[in-house]
Amino acid sequence: MPAETIASEESWIIIVATQENQEKEETNAEAVKSAFGAKNRARLIARYFAEGEDTQCAAVDAWAHVYRLLLWIDQTTGLAHCYESDKSQPGKPWYGRSLAFHDWLSNALGTSPADLAHRIDWLFLRATEDLAAEVLRRAVKIEHATRQQRAPYSGRGFPKPGEDPELMTIVKDALDKYLGTPPPDEVWQRLIQQIRQYLTLENKRKNLVGEGFEDVLAEIVRRTCSASPLDVRARRLLQDIPGFNPPKKNEKPNKVDLAIVRPSMRTLVTAKWSVRADREKQFAADFGDYVQAESDGKPFEYVFVTNEFDPARLMRACEKLATNAPMFTHVVHISTDALKATYSGSKEPSMRRIVEFIDSGRLISLERWLTLLQTA
DNA sequence: AATGGCCACTTTATGGTTTC
DNA sequence: GAAACCATAAAGTGGCCATT
Numbered sequence: 101m102p103a104e105t106i107a108s109e110e111s112w113i114i115i116v117a118t119q120e121n122q123e124k125e126e127t128n129a130e131a132v133k134s135a136f137g138a139k140n141r142a143r144l145i146a147r148y149f150a151e152g153e154d155t156q157c158a159a160v161d162a163w164a165h166v167y168r169l170l171l172w173i174d175q176t177t178g179l180a181h182c183y184e185s186d187k188s189q190p191g192k193p194w195y196g197r198s199l200a201f202h203d204w205l206s207n208a209l210g211t212s213p214a215d216l217a218h219r220i221d222w223l224f225l226r227a228t229e230d231l232a233a234e235v236l237r238r239a240v241k242i243e244h245a246t247r248q249q250r251a252p253y254s255g256r257g258f259p260k261p262g263e264d265p266e267l268m269t270i271v272k273d274a275l276d277k278y279l280g281t282p283p284p285d286e287v288w289q290r291l292i293q294q295i296r297q298y299l300t301l302e303n304k305r306k307n308l309v310g311e312g313f314e315d316v317l318a319e320i321v322r323r324t325c326s327a328s329p330l331d332v333r334a335r336r337l338l339q340d341i342p343g344f345n346p347p348k349k350n351e352k353p354n355k356v357d358l359a360i361v362r363p364s365m366r367t368l369v370t371a372k373w374s375v376r377a378d379r380e381k382q383f384a385a386d387f388g389d390y391v392q393a394e395s396d397g398k399p400f401e402y403v404f405v406t407n408e409f410d411p412a413r414l415m416r417a418c419e420k421l422a423t424n425a426p427m428f429t430h431v432v433h434i435s436t437d438a439l440k441a442t443y444s445g446s447k448e449p450s451m452r453r454i455v456e457f458i459d460s461g462r463l464i465s466l467e468r469w470l471t472l473l474q475t476a
Numbered sequence: 477a478a479t480g481g482c483c484a485c486t487t488t489a490t491g492g493t494t495t496c
Numbered sequence: 497g498a499a500a501c502c503a504t505a506a507a508g509t510g511g512c513c514a515t516t
Binding site for chain 1: 488
Binding site: 186307 | 511
């Protein structure tokens, strides 16, 4: 594996970066300062659609774009992630469902179960390249300062940054018998740093999935509905949407995940890749704020878009009432086909219930929602 | 086994301050 | 007056744990 090493007499900074990154950086003169930030996400999403064949973005393929861009493989099972990791371990019920989902997805994307990993997670992989480049730039920048800080203590065997002796012992003990010659210090250090980077990388993902989901949906709506006059924005202030008052003083302004404004209707979207109980409570609180702030005396839609696979959570979203009418105008899942395939081997009533909701039109697919937006 | 809920994790955005 | 720097709030998610 090619690596960039910043050598110094003490050799304590070893940054791992792929050759590919380095080349990209040279051609890509502009440096990305916030790899996961709104600006870079927009740049990457634009690039994704520019490189693909489906530039217009057909409603029927919308789910595939979302999954190619955002879905990932669970490291512990090797399968496409559709539920909490601890419940998706081999032998537990959601392992079977994860297998079914993985099977459905590789088929639907026209690839094999073994190759699926390379067909998804586009956004995270690209953003991660930018992040690595930025980390490298920063390390170079502060290298001098770090060396000065350590200078007074040189020669006294102070621990080096990023050494992690415990992790090193684990690896050493495991391989001891098989190593003819003990590897040099730099090799150890690079290995340890690579392991740590690999492990921490996964934690960063949730950071990108959240707002990245909002951005991807916004872009898909824009491209799918390019024929009709509509204004789509992610994280728009409620007060900036026509017909909604600013908050009373001392109350903090409310941001809407996705706001779609058409001549005929204002649609406020809450977009959550997945759901937890605490987030469910937020739905009703937000809706209350929206109703409070409405100033035109005209109806608006409140839509929930998600990739949640838990039937209980989906059911509550479908059934939730505000006053005595359904709170959500639509409950939208990225792929109701994926849901059905994932549940197909399960006889639990909760899952049958969801299939009924799908069949009755209460829980609709992203494709269906986009066509509704196009026609209204 | 399913449910409900808490919170650790990580980054960005923002606003203020300092430096050149 | 731009830039660089710093501290802090906010956001969103998945893992995890206790309870049903």
